[in-house]
Amino acid sequence: MNLIIKSLNLKLKYPFRISRETKTIQNNILVILEDEDGIYGIGEAAPVKYYGEYVKSVRAALRRMSKFLINDPFHIEDITNGLQSRFPADASARASVDIALHDLVAKKLNIPLYKFLGLNPSASGGSKVTSFTIGLDSIDMMCKKIEEAKDFPILKIKLGVKNDLKLLEAIGRKIRMRRTTIRIDANAGWTVKEAIKKINAMKDFGVEFVEQPIPPGNIDGLKKVRDNVDLPIIVDEDVKTSKDIISLAGAVDGINIKLMKCGGIREALRMINIARAHKLKIMLGCMIESSISITAAAHLTPLVDYADLDGNILITNDPFTGVTVERGKLLLSEREGLGIM
Ligand SMILES: [Mg+2]
Numbered sequence: 001m002n003l004i005i006k007s008l009n010l011k012l013k014y015p016f017r018i019s020r021e022t023k024t025i026q027n028n029i030l031v032i033l034e035d036e037d038g039i040y041g042i043g044e045a046a047p048v049k050y051y052g053e054y055v056k057s058v059r060a061a062l063r064r065m066s067k068f069l070i071n072d073p074f075h076i077e078d079i080t081n082g083l084q085s086r087f088p089a090d091a092s093a094r095a096s097v098d099i100a101l102h103d104l105v106a107k108k109l110n111i112p113l114y115k116f117l118g119l120n121p122s123a124s125g126g127s128k129v130t131s132f133t134i135g136l137d138s139i140d141m142m143c144k145k146i147e148e149a150k151d152f153p154i155l156k157i158k159l160g161v162k163n164d165l166k167l168l169e170a171i172g173r174k175i176r177m178r179r180t181t182i183r184i185d186a187n188a189g190w191t192v193k194e195a196i197k198k199i200n201a202m203k204d205f206g207v208e209f210v211e212q213p214i215p216p217g218n219i220d221g222l223k224k225v226r227d228n229v230d231l232p233i234i235v236d237e238d239v240k241t242s243k244d245i246i247s248l249a250g251a252v253d254g255i256n257i258k259l260m261k262c263g264g265i266r267e268a269l270r271m272i273n274i275a276r277a278h279k280l281k282i283m284l285g286c287m288i289e290s291s292i293s294i295t296a297a298a299h300l301t302p303l304v305d306y307a308d309l310d311g312n313i314l315i316t317n318d319p320f321t322g323v324t325v326e327r328g329k330l331l332l333s334e335r336e337g338l339g340i341m
Contacts, residue, residue, distance in 0.1 A: 098264025160189020
């Protein structure tokens with residue numbers, strides 16, 4: 001198979017601020033995987049420096065990976081396992097190849113990817129409603145963003161900074177006027193004590209759950225937070241692959257799976273099965289990504305509880321169309337493969 005690597009520079013509508021950083025542009029990498037019949041699959045890598053990946057490292061890994069893509073594209077398990085053992089640190093690069101392989105084989109079969117995976121997004125409870133993210137900002141700007149997001153019934157509010165309870169109180173009034181569900185993501189910004197205090201103060205704001213309250217690597221701390229609050233705790237930064245799940249069972253209520261952290265659809269399926277076996281709730285999340293990888297994740301939503309797949313809606317120059325959103329609901333087309341145009 002032939003692998004083509006291109007730049008995909010995504011511009012954010014608003015500077016995207018979370019507890020640890022602000023960004024205005026996200027430099028992703030587009031991959032095109034062409035087989036000997038001239039059929040091609042597309043994928044995308046969104047390198048995140050927090051997880052040790054950069055444009056340069058992804059490009060270098062992809063160039064080296066291209067040597068190992070000589071197999072039949074239907075051998076997805078063999079190919080992705082081979083890449084996982086050779087390139088363990090290059091999760092988003094591996095995800096881009098995994099996504100392109102899935103697009104390619106479903107195109108060869110002339111069916112949508114969800115059908116290849118045996119899933120039915122149009123069944124009741126199939127496809128999910130995605131949350132829409134409101135990044136950290138001034139109270140005025142956060143209110144403006146909330147106003148602009150009035151078509152979304154679920155908002156994810158980024159917190160995890162010193163004055164965030166004041167922020168939540170101010171914007172909470174605006175949110176309460178509508179029937180909006182809110183999810184809070186502290187992005188590891190609180191201490192255990194702070195998390196307990198703040199989460200307990202949030203009870204009346206219609207919060208569904210709280211994501212990653214404290215820095216990763218502190219399972220006892222997570223358990224302490226969970227034992228002292230009433231809201232469910234979902235981890236994101238604490239869980240990258242299926243190997244991370246077992247030790248978190250019993251300490252948290254759920255996990256946030258992202259294709260860019262775990263290395264693609266194949267590993268995401270393993271994570272979903274392991275999380276289910278441990279009675280954990282599952283959210284499918286994303287980085288700042290174009291419609292390519294957001295759509296890839298959307299094909300898996302019949303298997304999960306919550307979707308947070310809005311990365312493509314936060315940018316102004318998405319070159320692609322794939323999954324669409326209607327009042328928050330993710331709608332997949334019946335086109336073959338990922339269904340990207
Ligand atoms: Mg998160």
